[in-house]
Structure formats: structure tokens, C-alpha cells
Amino acid sequence: MSGLIFNPSVGNTYMCATGISAKHDENYLNNLGSFALAMRDLMDIINQEFSDSRPGHVDYVLRIGIDTGPLVAGVIGRTKLAFDIWGHTVNMASRMVKQPDNLSCF
Numbered sequence: 001m002s003g004l005i006f007n008p009s010v011g012n013t014y015m016c017a018t019g020i021s022a023k024h025d026e027n028y029l030n031n032l033g034s035f036a037l038a039m040r041d042l043m044d045i046i047n048q049e050f051s052d053s054r055p056g057h058v059d060y061v062l063r064i065g066i067d068t069g070p071l072v073a074g075v076i077g078r079t080k081l082a083f084d085i086w087g088h089t090v091n092m093a094s095r096m097v098k099q100p101d102n103l104s105c106f
Helices: 028-053 088-097
Strands: 004-010 013-018 072-076 082-086
Touching: 013 028, 013 088
Parallel strands: none
Antiparallel strands: 004 013, 072 082
């Protein structure tokens, strides 16, 4: 997917962001939505493969939270540099992932 920036994982969460660079693609929200749907479809395929080959397999669950708005981005660390993002927008997307299934984005 064009224009997606992957951030470090926190626990069992993996975060990506789009549209945060000065030269972002005008379709960045469409790209993010397409990426989320592709990940959901891939998880369905993985679960089907495992359920066929491993009786009693419990499906993996993919939870997706998407929010738009301002954020702060920066590089942290002294010896091992890492790009990260913070702010209300990031926190809201994270909270969406933690909501019950009937309140999730997808």
C-alpha cells in the first residue's frame, strides 16, 4: 500500500499511519481503508488454512481502529532511533480496538 508508515508494535498491537508526510497521496484515507480490508481478508484466509489443517483451532482475531485528526510525530531514542506518533487521534484509534465487537470499526 502506498503511503503507509508502520510504527513499532506495542504489546500485541501493530500500528500504521498514512497522510502524515508533507507529500502524501490525496487518496491516503482510501489507501488506509483498503489496507485494513486487505488485512481482514488475509486473516480470514489464514484462519481457514489453520482450521482445515488443525482440528480444534481457535481463529485469530483482527481488530481495527481508524481515526483521523492531528497528531505529533517524532524520532525518539539516543542510541536506537525510532519514529513514533502520539496524540488524541492515535489514542482514539487504540481505544476503538479495545471496544466490544459490536462497537468496532469493521
